[in-house]
Amino acid sequence: MTDAHTPAAPKCPPSPAAAEAAGPSASAVGSATSTATTPVTEPAAGFATAATKVSDAHSPALASEPPIVSVRDLTVTFNPGKRPIKAVNGVDLVVRRGESIALIGESGSGKSVTLRSLLRLHSERRTVIGGQIDIAGHAVLSLSNRALADYRGRVASMIFQEPLLALDPVYTVGAQIIESIRRHEKISVADARKRALELFERVRIPSPERRLDAYPHEMSGGMRQRAMIALALACRPQVLLADEPTTALDATVQIQILLLLRELQRELGLAIIFVTHDMGAAVEVAERFAVMYAGRIVEEGPTREVMHNPRHPYTLALMQSRAHGAMAKGARLASIAGSPPDLAALPPGCAFAGRCVFAEPRCHEIQPDAVQLSELHRARCIRTDATAAGMPRIEPATV
Amino acid sequence: MDISSKPRQVHPPLIDIRDRGGPAQPMLRVRKLFKHFDLKKSFIESLAGGGQVVRAVDGVDFDVFKGETLGVVGESGCGKSTTARLLMHLIEPSGGEIIFDGETVGTPGLSLREYRRQVQLVFQDSYSSLNPRLTIEDSVAFGPQVHGVSRREAIGRARDLLARVGLEPRRFAERYPHELSGGQRQRVNIARALALEPRLVILDEAVSALDKSVEAQVLNLLMDLKDAFGLTYIFISHDLHVVRYISDRVMVMYLGKVAETGPAEDLFERPLHPYTGALLSSMPSMDPDQRTQEAPLTGDPPNPINPPSGCRFHTRCPMAEPVCAEQTPTLASVRGQRKVACLIHEIGSGHSQADAAIYAA
Incomplete structure (x- = not known):
């Protein structure tokens, strides 16, 4: 599944050089981007140069470049021992430089767990992570603690759903950004502050000079989220991980933040992994969709293709259960019967089979493989023909 | 179990004996x-x-x-x-x-x-x-x-x-x-x-x-x-x-006041208050080919502690004029069941577009 994007591309797992770069030495990590296998322009060179890379993000030349994020067969199990909860069960994910992908799913689908694994944010004692994660030449799962701290924020950084909880309440936001910059670079406080100010202007915080000295609680929700984006971008990461960044915001503010993320991605050439349950928000930001269910990616493809031609029954049902614009008054919503499966007792077959209108006996027995539907579009289902054939409206069901 | 297929009358009838005012009386x-x-007041404030x-x-x-x-x-x-x-x-x-x-x-x-x-x-x-x-x-x-x-x-x-x-x-x-x-x-x-x-x-x-x-x-x-x-x-x-x-009907609120009310379809099809319009166009589009290009409003809703004077929306309103900061609009019927609190829809309010809008309505 990982290199299905580019069948012709040379297989390019991180080279030994990259693995060395990911080693414990702090200076090596600083230069990791240059020792990585990618022969392209220096990505950390600054915002301005990266901006030129935008337009050809999907050109064939870049498609052959090794992906900046490559996740293979990721499994995450919480609480190993008595009652292990299998939150992620074999996720493969490839993200290229300058590309944005949305991980879409309901609660318990494993979307946030996957995202957090990319920064290794889960408690080590209570989590077992399997598989491989390579981000810009760093083998994330085998980084030492020191190297991990260098990697976080510098190579990949994250914005969270609730900035009030993610920001430290006892320091001004400016101080937090300066601290973060100085953790990764040898730079004076004055210079770091200057950069923090640029970042605030970049994310369009009004009267940025004054806002640098504000505490998180003194800012409004939208402003705090902008400040957190500025913090996440402080060390010029190449990968931005966004965990439901707009869910807690009001509608008129949400759209501002979505447009800001889109603009930053375009201008800085960031790779964005955007986790959300809201398809609408995902459409605004992402070029590619990955729909998750019970810890697996069940359907993946370009946004346009997935939206117009969903082929996994779950994706289809998810779209049909939405109340949308000009729906006939009084028409019933199609709903998905039942509730998501218990992650501590997953069925042997397809996890969605119990709620699926197209399920046949075989679905309960085997774990479906990904079916390649077009060059970039695939779904894990043995009945993709059924979803394509006429897309019948799923009968309303209760309980 | 499908509830809709057998509307079993467990509970009393639809014509309610508790109904005093009759159908025309609003609930x-x-x-x-x-x-x-x-x-929380400071000591000095409580003195004052x-x-x-x-x-x-x-x-x-x-x-x-x-x-x-x-x-x-x-x-x-x-x-x-x-x-x-x-x-x-x-x-x-x-x-x-x-x-x-x-x-x-x-x-x-x-x-x-x-x-x-x-x-x-x-x-x-x-x-x-x-x-x-x-x-x-x-x-x-x-x-x-x-x-x-x-x-x-x-x-x-x-x-x-x-x-x-x-x-x-x-x-x-x-x-x-x-x-x-x-x-x-x-x-x-x-x-x-x-x-x-x-x-x-x-x-x-x-x-x-x-x-x-x-x-x-x-x-x-x-x-x-x-x-x-x-x-x-x-x-x-x-x-x-x-x-x-x-x-059936929708009421739009902004900072503690009603901005607009009306039948749902009509209100969503033809929003009268600029805030309703902005709220509607803030909804993410579901079509990848028609992504939102520009946010309809900037900034966050103001703090209700010291709400703006006049029309509360004037600080973010694209149609705002100086008069909006001074005069508070009243929630008044415009046509049919629609009511809106906006100076544009108030005759003689002093807003330059006021009369035109009413003429068009």
Whole structure:
């Protein structure tokens, strides 16, 4: 599944050089981007140069470049021992430089767990992570603690759903950004502050000079989220991980933040992994969709293709259960019967089979493989023909 | 189990003996409803007698007609949840009048206790609104017992209602809230609200915390129950798609005031207040080929502690003129059932577009 994007591309797992770069030495990590296998322009060179890379993000030349994020067969199990909860069960994910992908799913689908694994944010004692994660030449799962701290924020950084909880309440936001910059670079406080100010202007915080000295609680929700984006971008990461960044915001503010993320991605050439349950928000930001269910990616493809031609029954049902614009008054919503499966007792077959209108006996027995539907579009289902054939409206069901 | 296929009449008829005013009398009339929360005063402020207040709800007028669903939308801080709590008298209004079916609430004609029997509220957080130490059957049966129904009858009614909301009593009645999923718990909350046979149910973000697939189940259930029991709903939500789908009429609030009301389809098709328009175009587009290119509004909603003068929306309004900062618009009928509080739609308000807009309407 990982290199299905580019069948012709040379297989390019991180080279030994990259693995060395990911080693414990702090200076090596600083230069990791240059020792990585990618022969392209220096990505950390600054915002301005990266901006030129935008337009050809999907050109064939870049498609052959090794992906900046490559996740293979990721499994995450919480609480190993008595009652292990299998939150992620074999996720493969490839993200290229300058590309944005949305991980879409309901609660318990494993979307946030996957995202957090990319920064290794889960408690080590209570989590077992399997598989491989390579981000810009760093083998994330085998980084030492020191190297991990260098990697976080510098190579990949994250914005969270609730900035009030993610920001430290006892320091001004400016101080937090300066601290973060100085953790990764040898730079004076004055210079770091200057950069923090640029970042605030970049994310369009009004009267940025004054806002640098504000505490998180003194800012409004939208402003705090902008400040957190500025913090996440402080060390010029190449990968931005966004965990439901707009869910807690009001509608008129949400759209501002979505447009800001889109603009930053375009201008800085960031790779964005955007986790959300809201398809609408995902459409605004992402070029590619990955729909998750019970810890697996069940359907993946370009946004346009997935939206117009969903082929996994779950994706289809998810779209049909939405109340949308000009729906006939009084028409019933199609709903998905039942509730998501218990992650501590997953069925042997397809996890969605119990709620699926197209399920046949075989679905309960085997774990479906990904079916390649077009060059970039695939779904894990043995009945993709059924979803394509006429897309019948799923009968309303209760309980 | 499909509820819609067999509308079993467990409960009394649609023509309600409790209906005093007849069909033309609005179920609920709210007049000049205020709620100002005092902020903690400093010593000097308390000497001066001043201190700041949060104007959470600032003079709200609206009607809810019998048998309809009134959708209430707005951003955080607009006062929609405070309004819900004021309607239930969970917090005391600072001023204003609530008239339920022709009787003012809290007068000898309609005691607060009797009023609360007829009006019920379902909250957003399905977990914290249930008592963790009661089985769901006991939770549902609790209200009727307070109002003098025998325990046996109350439990019987509770089991009926649980079956009605799609929770098989034999499997679920003895469970505790933590043993249920979010969607199931919200069904329990709905059953509990119906246990007193209310006439008006206020749903305060009742489906907002649910996953989309479960949300659809609960919305279908709400519509079935409305038909079966002849209910009237006030449906509060920030999700415009859901509000448009479920509501007959919609009320848009901004910073403690009503910006606009009207029939749902008309209001969504032709928003009159600039805020309604901005709110509608802030909805993410579902079409990858027609992504939003520009945010309709900048900045966050202002703080209700010191709301802007004049029209409260003037600080973010694309149509604002100097007059908007001085003159407070009144909520007035424009055409048909539409009402809007905007100087553009007020004759002789001084806004340069005022007369043109009315002419066009």
